[in-house]
Amino acid sequence: MHDVxxxxxxxxxxxxxxxxxxxxxxxxxLEKNRVPMEPTxxxxxxxxxxxxxMEAVRSGxxxxxxxxxxxxxxxxxxxxxxxxxxxVIDPAELAELTLAWHRxxxxxxxxSGLARLRERFIIAPLSNGNIIxxxxxARRAGIPWHTILGAEVVxxxxxxxxxxxxTAELLALRPEQVCMVAAHNNDxxxxxxxxxxxxxxxxxxxxxxxxxxxxxxxxDWEVVVDDFEALADALA
Amino acid sequence: MHDVxxxxxxxxxxxxxxxxxxxxxxxxxLEKNRVPMEPTxxxxxxxxxxxxxMEAVRSGxxxxxxxxxxxxxxxxxxxxxxxxxxxVIDPAELAELTLAWHRxxxxxxxxSGLARLRERFIIAPLSNGNIIxxxxxARRAGIPWHTILGAEVVxxxxxxxxxxxxTAELLALRPEQVCMVAAHNNDxxxxxxxxxxxxxxxxxxxxxxxxxxxxxxxxDWEVVVDDFEALADALA
Numbered sequence: 001m002h003d004v005x006x007x008x009x010x011x012x013x014x015x016x017x018x019x020x021x022x023x024x025x026x027x028x029x030l031e032k033n034r035v036p037m038e039p040t041x042x043x044x045x046x047x048x049x050x051x052x053x054m055e056a057v058r059s060g061x062x063x064x065x066x067x068x069x070x071x072x073x074x075x076x077x078x079x080x081x082x083x084x085x086x087x088v089i090d091p092a093e094l095a096e097l098t099l100a101w102h103r104x105x106x107x108x109x110x111x112s113g114l115a116r117l118r119e120r121f122i123i124a125p126l127s128n129g130n131i132i133x134x135x136x137x138a139r140r141a142g143i144p145w146h147t148i149l150g151a152e153v154v155x156x157x158x159x160x161x162x163x164x165x166x167t168a169e170l171l172a173l174r175p176e177q178v179c180m181v182a183a184h185n186n187d188x189x190x191x192x193x194x195x196x197x198x199x200x201x202x203x204x205x206x207x208x209x210x211x212x213x214x215x216x217x218x219x220d221w222e223v224v225v226d227d228f229e230a231l232a233d234a235l236a
Numbered sequence: 237m238h239d240v241x242x243x244x245x246x247x248x249x250x251x252x253x254x255x256x257x258x259x260x261x262x263x264x265x266l267e268k269n270r271v272p273m274e275p276t277x278x279x280x281x282x283x284x285x286x287x288x289x290m291e292a293v294r295s296g297x298x299x300x301x302x303x304x305x306x307x308x309x310x311x312x313x314x315x316x317x318x319x320x321x322x323x324v325i326d327p328a329e330l331a332e333l334t335l336a337w338h339r340x341x342x343x344x345x346x347x348s349g350l351a352r353l354r355e356r357f358i359i360a361p362l363s364n365g366n367i368i369x370x371x372x373x374a375r376r377a378g379i380p381w382h383t384i385l386g387a388e389v390v391x392x393x394x395x396x397x398x399x400x401x402x403t404a405e406l407l408a409l410r411p412e413q414v415c416m417v418a419a420h421n422n423d424x425x426x427x428x429x430x431x432x433x434x435x436x437x438x439x440x441x442x443x444x445x446x447x448x449x450x451x452x453x454x455x456d457w458e459v460v461v462d463d464f465e466a467l468a469d470a471l472a
Contacts, residue, residue, distance in 0.1 A: 122371065131407070145383070146375060147367065147381070148383040170388065171371075
């Protein structure tokens, strides 16, 4: 790891708690529009459509569109599936709820950990979230990225290899000079296949108290820790 | 201007003093390699090749390449024109001098002005400089961008309209919600043609004490000021 100059972070789940953040912001919308779902179930249902929606882009079925667009489409699909006639909902309300993903809170260790890491490394998100989503999130929460990188910049969704390789290339770094930080083994596996270094941060409640996935590292990642303070310790 | 949400900054000349910065970093190289040029003349000669090099990309003669590549090519051309056999120079020295553009100092009013402006607006460079150039410059100088935007992100060099329009689109803003800040009338004219708001910051010594260009605003830009503190005052 001594040659690493940049840390690239997965964001949804790794940096921010999307499930509770989306659920919190959906409460009044669900009540007002009589959507028969618990807020966390609604967040889970919305998130379940995330990978399939990106897969349509990754597979070439449709051209690259930013995640805000996919989030909006997925929101309408979730509501329709719940028996709601989306056409009668005020479009401004749908647009506003779609922006819930811009207003997620970091896990408690994130800001202090990143403040330490940014002194030594370039720190940037490598998320499938689009630029303005990441920027609004960072401004609201005070996340001190050096810049926003990610799927929209390189026009490729993770885990497509181009998402990792083009990002390293933009930084004028070789893949092994970059470390991917994520709470998801599949993200790290794809990054490693591209030659990046890898750091696993366990987020055992990303999917709620009954989470069964990504509780353990599935490969010998260069770093395995429980939070960003421990990541900063490991890389000190 | 009341609807403006993002300020996009030209960088070379507007934010940083490229001429003195390049000259300072060229001194030892020029001496060691017996290049018969004064450091500021060398900086001017290097910079004169900037627009023609980008024009090859803008006109479609060659695909988009980042500015670091053009800077390297232009450096070799300047040295060759000065009678130097570039082939005998250590490539690492050429690479190092090319990075002089990553290590330029802001004008004295920049950091304090941007610290005020970032509280109210999204602030980002919209420079022809590439991402890692802007990022290294910002880290070294402490420039507090919210993110790096610019030619490399949108794969178009200013003043091509796409450079302005695609950048506004990445921010999910209409052109009139974005203000271009520059010391160059032609940059602002192109931005205005795309519907952006415009702010002219006079930098009367960008080209040295005998500067004759861009001493005055050539259109009725929305804001005309002498430094970034005055820009922050005007937008307060």
